Amino acid sequence: xxxxxxxxxxxxxxxxxxxxxxxxxxxxxxxxxxxxxxxxxxxxxxxxxxxxxxxxxxxxxxxxxxxxxxxxxxxxxxxxxxxxxxxxxxxxxxxxxxxxxxxxxxxxxxxxxxxxxxxxxxxxxxxxxxxxxxxxxxxxxxxxxxxxxxxxxxxxxxxxxxxxxxxxxxxxxxxxxxxxxxxxxxxxxxxxxxxxxxxxxxxxxxxxxxxxxxxxxxxxxxxxxxxxxxxxxxxxxxxxxxxxxxxxxxxxxxxxxxxxxxxxxxxxxxxxxxxxxxxxxxxxxxxxxxxx
Amino acid sequence: xxxxxxxxxxxxxxxxxxxxxxxxxxxxxxxxxxxxxxxxxxxxxxxxxxxxxxxxxxxxxxxxxxxxxxxxxxxxxxxxxxxxxxxxxxxxxxxxxxxxxxxxxxxxxxxxxxxxxxxxxxxxxxxxxxxxxxxxxxxxxxxxxxxxxxxxxxxxxxxxxxxxxxxxxxxxxxxxxxxxxxxxxxxxxxxxxxxxxxxxxxxxxxxxxxxxxxxxxxxxxxxxxxxxxxxxxxxxxxxxxxxxxxxxxxxxxxxxxxxxxxxxxxxxxxxxxxxxxxxxxxxxxxxxxxxxxxxxxxxxxxxxxxxxxxxxxxxxxxxxxxxxxxxxxxxxxxxxxxxxxxxxxxxxxxxxxxxxxxxxxxxxxxxxxxxxxxxxxxxxxxxxxxxxxxxxxxxxxxxxxxxxxxxxxxxxxxxxxxxxxxxxxxxxxxxxxxxx
Numbered sequence: 001x002x003x004x005x006x007x008x009x010x011x012x013x014x015x016x017x018x019x020x021x022x023x024x025x026x027x028x029x030x031x032x033x034x035x036x037x038x039x040x041x042x043x044x045x046x047x048x049x050x051x052x053x054x055x056x057x058x059x060x061x062x063x064x065x066x067x068x069x070x071x072x073x074x075x076x077x078x079x080x081x082x083x084x085x086x087x088x089x090x091x092x093x094x095x096x097x098x099x100x101x102x103x104x105x106x107x108x109x110x111x112x113x114x115x116x117x118x119x120x121x122x123x124x125x126x127x128x129x130x131x132x133x134x135x136x137x138x139x140x141x142x143x144x145x146x147x148x149x150x151x152x153x154x155x156x157x158x159x160x161x162x163x164x165x166x167x168x169x170x171x172x173x174x175x176x177x178x179x180x181x182x183x184x185x186x187x188x189x190x191x192x193x194x195x196x197x198x199x200x201x202x203x204x205x206x207x208x209x210x211x212x213x214x215x216x217x218x219x220x221x222x223x224x225x226x227x228x229x230x231x232x233x234x235x236x237x238x239x240x241x242x243x244x245x246x247x248x249x250x251x252x253x254x255x256x257x258x259x260x261x262x263x264x265x266x267x268x269x270x271x272x273x274x275x276x277x278x279x280x281x282x283x284x285x286x287x288x289x290x291x292x
Numbered sequence: 293x294x295x296x297x298x299x300x301x302x303x304x305x306x307x308x309x310x311x312x313x314x315x316x317x318x319x320x321x322x323x324x325x326x327x328x329x330x331x332x333x334x335x336x337x338x339x340x341x342x343x344x345x346x347x348x349x350x351x352x353x354x355x356x357x358x359x360x361x362x363x364x365x366x367x368x369x370x371x372x373x374x375x376x377x378x379x380x381x382x383x384x385x386x387x388x389x390x391x392x393x394x395x396x397x398x399x400x401x402x403x404x405x406x407x408x409x410x411x412x413x414x415x416x417x418x419x420x421x422x423x424x425x426x427x428x429x430x431x432x433x434x435x436x437x438x439x440x441x442x443x444x445x446x447x448x449x450x451x452x453x454x455x456x457x458x459x460x461x462x463x464x465x466x467x468x469x470x471x472x473x474x475x476x477x478x479x480x481x482x483x484x485x486x487x488x489x490x491x492x493x494x495x496x497x498x499x500x501x502x503x504x505x506x507x508x509x510x511x512x513x514x515x516x517x518x519x520x521x522x523x524x525x526x527x528x529x530x531x532x533x534x535x536x537x538x539x540x541x542x543x544x545x546x547x548x549x550x551x552x553x554x555x556x557x558x559x560x561x562x563x564x565x566x567x568x569x570x571x572x573x574x575x576x577x578x579x580x581x582x583x584x585x586x587x588x589x590x591x592x593x594x595x596x597x598x599x600x601x602x603x604x605x606x607x608x609x610x611x612x613x614x615x616x617x618x619x620x621x622x623x624x625x626x627x628x629x630x631x632x633x634x635x636x637x638x639x640x641x642x643x644x645x646x647x648x649x650x651x652x653x654x655x656x657x658x659x660x661x662x663x664x665x666x667x668x669x670x671x672x673x674x675x676x677x678x679x680x681x682x683x684x685x686x687x688x689x690x691x692x693x694x695x696x697x698x699x700x701x702x703x704x705x706x707x708x709x710x711x712x713x714x715x716x717x718x719x720x721x722x723x724x725x726x727x728x
Contacts, residue, residue: 077463095465103463110457114322115511124453128464133446160511180464 028091030055030184030215031076036085038068038075045071047239049085055183056213058206058229060220063236064259069219070106072236073186076217077103089184099128102182104173106189112162118172119157122147125179147178150208152201167198174205185209187218191225203229226250299536302422302489302543304430306528309486310498310547312437314524315444316482317499318506318517319475322455327382328370328476330496331389333483335366337396337492340417341403350413352429352488359417359487363480366392371476393492420491420544422532433485440478444517451475452513490544497548498524505555508562527551581690582621583629587638587656588663588689589618590648595714609645657717662697663689664710669700671711678711 033051037044046068053059061069074080076087078094089097102125122144123136130136136144148154151171156164164172170190177185190202206216206229220226226233226246233250235241235258242254295303320329339362340355347354366388373384400414416424444451453461454471462468479499486495506520531547560567593610616626630646633639638652648656666688670681692700698719701707709715 074459079459079462098463098465101463103460105457105459109459111322114456115507115513115516116452116456117511120512121456124457124460127449127453130449132450135449176460 027055029053030090031217032088032091033072033076034085034087036072036075036087037083038071038080039083040080044083045238046075049236049240051234051240051243053215053217053234053243054232055090055215056210057215057231058210059215059217059232059234060226060230061217061234061236062220062223062226062258063241067237067258069236070188072234073188073217073219076186077101099180100183102177102180102185104177104185104187104190107166107170107173107192109188112164112169114161116161117158118148118153118161118164118168118175119144121161121172122175122179125176128180144175144179147175148172150178151175151205165195167194170194171198171201174202178205182214184215185217187216189219189221191218191229192221223255295536298423298425299532301425301427301430302536303529303532305425305433305489306422306532306543306547307525308430308433308437308528309482309489310502310524310526310528310531310551311521312440312482312524313486313495313498314502314506314520314522315517316440316478317501317503317524318513318520319444319451319455320479320499321503321507322513323475325479326496326500327385328367329479329483329499331370331385331392332363332367332476332480333487333492333495334389334396335392336360336363336480336484336487337417338362338392338399339365340414340487341396341399344403344414345399348408352426352432356432356484359484360480362392363484364477367476367480396492416491417487418491419493419542420487420489420495422489422535422543425488429488436481436485440481443474443478447471447474448514455513490547494544494548497551498527501548501551501555502527505551505558508558508565523551523554527554577690579629579632582625583633584659584690585619586615586626586629586633587648587652588659589615590639590646591653591656591660593618594648609642609647612644612646615646654722657722658694658719659689661717661719661722662692664714664716665697665700665704665707666692667710667712668704668707668716672704681711 029052031051031053033049036046036049036051038046045066049072061072063069071080075082076089076094078087087094089101094101119141123141125147126136126140126143130140145154145157148157151174153168153171153175156168156172161169161172170192174187174190177187191199194202206218209216210231218230220230227250230246232244233246234243235249235254237258237260241258242249317329320326336359339358339360341358342362343354343358344350346358349355370381370384370388373379373387374381379387400418403414413421413424450461450466450471454466454468454475458468458472461471482499483495486498490498502520502524503516505523506516510516510519527547527550530550531543534546534550535541535543558566561569563569590610593614612626616623630639630641633652634641638649638655640647640649663685666685667681670676670684671678706718707716
């Protein structure tokens with residue numbers, strides 16, 4: 001069989017394109033969470049979450065430790081069963097939209113001493129398309145290489161993964177998600193513990209994805225960069241505190257409600273916010289329609 | 293060598309078992325389930341006894357079935373304990389292992405007191421007795437082995453993903469729980485296959501030892517699984533041949549001794565991961581540090597010879613005793629460093645005196661740069677006292693990369709002197725002096 005040239009990972013596969021909504025009909029949200037409650041054993045970690053996330057935006061999930069940020073992401077992926085409520089991805093249950101979703105787990109969730117190479121890990125991103133009993137072919141491997149290239153890791157394709165720095169490992173995980181050729185990317189702390197080069201590489205990648213109409217939902221821990229990196233924000237502390245465009249939602253009052261008395265984090269975020277506003281001028285509410 | 297019928301049976305059985313154990317053991321090792329294999333083996337013992345009590349038969353099929361059922365029951369009980377109680381996995385494994393093994397020993401003792409019990413031969417399941425393998429045993433082993441091999445080959449990609457990242461596997465729709473049960477099932481099968489040959493107590497070694505040895509030699513899962521199976525099979529061959537030639541040598545324990553020897557050799561000598569390589573690397577680093585220190589010492593001797601202004605002392609020759617006095621290293625070590633540096637064109641020797649070549653001056657200046665910039669960083673940014681920073685800088689000068697130190701220089705605003713008032717040679721000046 002002749003090998004087809006590797007596709008640009010940013011060009012969406014035919015089967016994942018949807019017709020634009022006809023005039024007058026509101027577009028499908030990328031993610032819709034309805035009345036979701038999740039518990040580990042008898043301990044509830046998420047209460048009555050109602051949420052609609054629009055397509056084509058970079059969206060941060062923000063909240064204090066133990067707020068249920070990762071759990072919310074895992075509930076969207078169907079990895080933790082809800083006690084009540086449901087999640088839909090582009091209007092369908094996750095099980096019917098798997099191939100539309102790319103997932104970047106927390107870097108610490110795997111053993112990086114596993115005997116495999118960076119390219120091999122990225123190739124795992126195409127397993128969902130390869131199907132049972134079959135091995136990934138040469139064009140799959142080339143697609144994986146193209147994804148490594150997008151995160152600046154092509155030269156490290158054949159490195160054993162334990163020989164990569166933390167930031168490089170994170171980029172390998174991102175490349176694997178790219179290889180899934182998804183419309184929606186769910187990322188658990190992609191910026192956690194990475195070097196400056198990787199942080200820039202990830203940011204460029206996220207903006208690239210957005211300019212191609214993709215949606216990114218990322219758990220984010222650094223309040224100081226929320227306003228700079230993301231369009232929308234979901235403030236979470238077991239319950240949903242607020243969700244919407246950064247300009248109108250990422251406010252000191254909402255942060256106060258999310259973080260309660262943890263003042264250090266609050267002060268930092270407020271400072272960062274004020275700095276940004278003084279540079280860009282006040283946010284213009286007319287530019288971006290309020291959204292919830 | 294002419295092998296007896298029994299010896300041939302042992303050879304086939306031990307090789308089959310070694311290969312299967314090594315193959316599946318790789319996954320068990322990477323999934324951190326080494327102890328689970330041990331627990332399953334111990335849990336199988338009461339199954340063998342109960343099957344004998346129920347059927348009164350010594351033929352392999354009922355005993356295999358009993359062992360399989362009890363092993364599975366043990367595995368499921370461990371999973372259930374972890375899921376439904378607050379007991380953690382390691383404790384659950386310990387509990388199930390000892391409870392099942394205890395029941396097994398009680399039943400075994402009871403059976404041996406029965407009139408027919410003496411001839412039952414069930415005690416071979418404790419430490420294994422390969423010589424009792426009959427053709428029927430080998431047939432059962434071969435069929436089960438073929439099933440395990442087929443499953444691993446067909447699901448290799450899925451098992452790899454499951455082992456590496458089960459969360460991601462679940463997100464793309466792999467039935468993670470069912471695959472985990474399947475892996476445990478395969479583990480039980482291999483353990484049961486090996487009970488008669490190696491015994492309850494040692495069977496875990498045929499799973500884990502070849503896998504741990506194979507891991508030292510390769511960074512590819514496929515290669516590791518194949519190599520592990522190979523090591524296991526080879527240990528089976530060596531073990532069975534040894535027990536066939538040397539009288540009264542037990543096969544199972546010999547197999548374990550052989551694979552353990554391979555493991556120890558691998559841990560010591562495997563390229564990259566072996567302890568010996570670690571030592572070698574350490575020595576290389578130590579010798580590089582000695583050479584860098586020598587360069588730096590020469591630079592500083594030159595500085596003080598010229599009144600300490602910025603290392604203009606490239607024309608000054610340093611004497612051997614002077615250099616030995618700087619940091620009390622042995623003459624032999626110094627001689628080795630000097631020879632390597634001369635060979636690299638960084639140093640020249642005239643009689644008993646040494647001096648830096650232009651290239652050597654640049655290299656030495658670079659080390660000094662790193663040292664002094666780090667001292668500035670510590671005093672300015674971390675507010676450390678001037679007399680506290682030298683020792684730290686002695687270590688960092690060998691660890692900082694050129695890019696990192698350039699970045700550091702920029703952050704600090706290109707300082708010209710260190711906290712002790714000595715000049716920090718700028719990189720540009722160092723390069724110009726060499727080309728001049």
